[in-house]
Amino acid sequence: MINLIKKYSRFLPHKFCPGCGNGIILNCFMRAIDQLDIDPNSYLCVSGIGCSSWIPSPYLNLDTFHTVHGRAIAYATGAKVANKKLNVIVFTGDGDGAGIGGNHLIHAARRNINLTVFLINNYIYGMTGGQMAPTTPKNSITSTSVFGSPERPFDLCDLVKSAGATYIARWSVFQPRQLIKSMKEAILHKGFAFIEILSPCPTEFGRRNQLSIKDYLSLFDPKSSREKNKFKTPFGILVKKKSPEFCDILDQIKKIASKKGDI
Amino acid sequence: MLPGKYLVLGDIACAEGAIYAGCKLFAGYPITPATEIAEYLSRRLPEVGGDFLQMEDEIASSAAIIGASWAGVKAMTATSGPGFSLMQENISYAYHTETPIVIVNVQRSGPSTGQATYPAQQEFYQSRYGAHGDYESIVLCPSSVQETFDMTIRSFNLSEQYRIPVILLMDGAIGHMREKLVIPNPKNLNIIRRVYMDDNYTENGLVLPMGKFGSGQKLLITGSAHEISGKRNYTPKVHQSTIKRICSKIQANNDIIEIESFNLDDANTIIISYGVSARPSYGAMLNLRKKGVKIGFIRLKTIWPFPDTLLRNLINNNVHSIFVVEMNNGMAVREVSRVIKNAQVFSISVLGGIIPKIKYITKKVEEIIYD
Numbered sequence: 219m220i221n222l223i224k225k226y227s228r229f230l231p232h233k234f235c236p237g238c239g240n241g242i243i244l245n246c247f248m249r250a251i252d253q254l255d256i257d258p259n260s261y262l263c264v265s266g267i268g269c270s271s272w273i274p275s276p277y278l279n280l281d282t283f284h285t286v287h288g289r290a291i292a293y294a295t296g297a298k299v300a301n302k303k304l305n306v307i308v309f310t311g312d313g314d315g316a317g318i319g320g321n322h323l324i325h326a327a328r329r330n331i332n333l334t335v336f337l338i339n340n341y342i343y344g345m346t347g348g349q350m351a352p353t354t355p356k357n358s359i360t361s362t363s364v365f366g367s368p369e370r371p372f373d374l375c376d377l378v379k380s381a382g383a384t385y386i387a388r389w390s391v392f393q394p395r396q397l398i399k400s401m402k403e404a405i406l407h408k409g410f411a412f413i414e415i416l417s418p419c420p421t422e423f424g425r426r427n428q429l430s431i432k433d434y435l436s437l438f439d440p441k442s443s444r445e446k447n448k449f450k451t452p453f454g455i456l457v458k459k460k461s462p463e464f465c466d467i468l469d470q471i472k473k474i475a476s477k478k479g480d481i
Numbered sequence: 482m483l484p485g486k487y488l489v490l491g492d493i494a495c496a497e498g499a500i501y502a503g504c505k506l507f508a509g510y511p512i513t514p515a516t517e518i519a520e521y522l523s524r525r526l527p528e529v530g531g532d533f534l535q536m537e538d539e540i541a542s543s544a545a546i547i548g549a550s551w552a553g554v555k556a557m558t559a560t561s562g563p564g565f566s567l568m569q570e571n572i573s574y575a576y577h578t579e580t581p582i583v584i585v586n587v588q589r590s591g592p593s594t595g596q597a598t599y600p601a602q603q604e605f606y607q608s609r610y611g612a613h614g615d616y617e618s619i620v621l622c623p624s625s626v627q628e629t630f631d632m633t634i635r636s637f638n639l640s641e642q643y644r645i646p647v648i649l650l651m652d653g654a655i656g657h658m659r660e661k662l663v664i665p666n667p668k669n670l671n672i673i674r675r676v677y678m679d680d681n682y683t684e685n686g687l688v689l690p691m692g693k694f695g696s697g698q699k700l701l702i703t704g705s706a707h708e709i710s711g712k713r714n715y716t717p718k719v720h721q722s723t724i725k726r727i728c729s730k731i732q733a734n735n736d737i738i739e740i741e742s743f744n745l746d747d748a749n750t751i752i753i754s755y756g757v758s759a760r761p762s763y764g765a766m767l768n769l770r771k772k773g774v775k776i777g778f779i780r781l782k783t784i785w786p787f788p789d790t791l792l793r794n795l796i797n798n799n800v801h802s803i804f805v806v807e808m809n810n811g812m813a814v815r816e817v818s819r820v821i822k823n824a825q826v827f828s829i830s831v832l833g834g835i836i837p838k839i840k841y842i843t844k845k846v847e848e849i850i851y852d
């Protein structure tokens with residue numbers, strides 16, 4: 219671990235709350251890229267705004283691009299198309315990636331652009347102090363739903379599936395081995411790869427909804443039946459298929475068009 | 482297009498200017514009257530090895546070009562008022578991260594959907610103050626199709642030279658006007674290339690060399706207050722020095738500002754205008770000259786930074802009246818009033834998506850000077 223930290227981090231310790239899952243995700247990501255035979259200089263980690271956007275920036279000693287709220291995938295799209303050799307990884311949260319940035323998420327999935335998106339779902343807006351998110355389970359208590367959330371949550375894996383993502387997986391931070399393996403697959407996958415990572419937010423979600431880390435463990439237990447599992451989330455690799463990738467198509471267009479170029 | 486003479490739309494001149502400036506990525510979203518720029522570049526960019534992206538909205542378009550710029554390519558987007566409003570948060574990010582990009586706003590009559598296909602000049606202030614936070618802006622305003630081509634290239638050059646988003650403020654009339662365009666031999670064009678961190682890296686100047694993703698520089702790019710290295714730093718001292726620097730790199734360079742003037746020597750009356758309304762304003766000046774009025778004309782080519790010093794130097798004490806002609810409810814007139822204290826400043830404002838006629842401007846000037 220010390221070696222990994224030396225190799226891949228520029229600032230530590232991180233500032234995440236005790237019990238937050240974000241540190242585990244940072245750890246898993248460092249392990250995943252360490253196990254892959256890819257030039258670290260080719261990674262570009264893009265994030266938006268929110269607790270999960272701090273996983274790569276400032277902690278990872280790679281090119282990191284901490285952008286504005288909700289737009290990480292759009293920034294990533296421009297960078298990837300401009301330099302197709304980059305391995306572009308987006309770290310986003312449920313508020314960032316599915317609330318304010320939901321439009322970019324579905325369109326990037328639709329294009330099947332070769333991006334890897336790790337969406338960390340903690341069911342709440344953590345950084346701003348615990349407001350209701352588009353993933354907050356119905357009737358949960360948040361600082362903007364003290365009577366219980368009146369809204370139905372998104373199933374994000376279903377959402378990106380119908381939008382056309384070609385690699386989709388869901389894990390919780392309590393499944394680090396599976397997560398590391400899946401992160402590697404997602405990075406190597408040619409096309410839009412999406413992993414929803416369920417993560418406890420003891421400070422904002424757990425506290426308000428009386429969930430200890432132990433409760434989170436049973437909530438995120440992949441073995442518990444879907445009925446018992448309050449969040450009704452199937453884990454594992456949900457989609458893995460081949461489909462023409464967007465940047466490749468752009469390159470083909472260039473080939474056809476360049477035959478008539480005049481400067 | 483090869484070097485030569487053409488008869489084209491202003492929007493096409495803009496798109497072709499981008500190609501000659503070395504633009505390799507355009508991201509945009511359809512909107513009248515800027516759509517022709519996207520349409521044209523969607524087939525033109527791949528011919529020269531570039532990429533065209535039709536994004537899901539203008540927010541994504543502006544985000545994508547910032548991403549592309551950091552990945553090492555010159556990038557542009559084009560829109561009109563509603564889309565320009567949507568882009569403001571990302572434009573603010575570009576100011577703070579000092580990202581060279583070009584944003585074209587082909588202005589149409591607002592507010593809101595307004596008169597979507599009609600020209601206007603209502604983003605005079607939005608192009609300067611639309612994004613949140615403190616910064617200085619560069620905004621160029623063409624008055625002809627040829628100038629649109631030239632100024633698109635200049636926009637890219639200035640954006641690279643000063644590491645700043647440059648706004649090319651066109652209007653629906655210039656964008657949809659068909660006029661002669663002469664494309665010069667590329668050898669005669671001055672194209673500024675980006676200075677990267679590895680060529681001549683110093684941390685002393687006002688404009689810092691830029692990094693590039695994927696080249697092992699382990700860049701830390703953030704919109705949060707940061708040190709030059711990119712490291713987050715919220716201390717008053719660090720943020721003050723960043724803001725002072727990103728403002729003074731523009732304020733300290735007078736070569737950014739360009740204006741054009743006619744018949745000022747003996748003038749006691751001056752018309753000032755910019756963009757498409759500068760054309761009939763020039764005509765009105767000639768008209769009034771024929772009638773014996775000692776009148777001159779100033780055309781603003783760079784509207785931001787506003788040419789305070791240049792105007793003060795050009796407008797001497799004999800001038801008693803200044804008329805500012807513009808297609809909004811009176812915006813540049815406020816700046817002229819701020820700058821020029823010893824003449825009376827009048828607004829000739831035209832609303833409703835129309836271009837003022839020579840006759841109209843002439844009459845308005847006469848009404849006041851013969852009053």
Ligand code: SF4
Binds near residue numbers: 270418
């Ligand atoms: S607020 Fe929640 S998500 Fe944010 S760092 Fe704390 S525990 Fe983690």
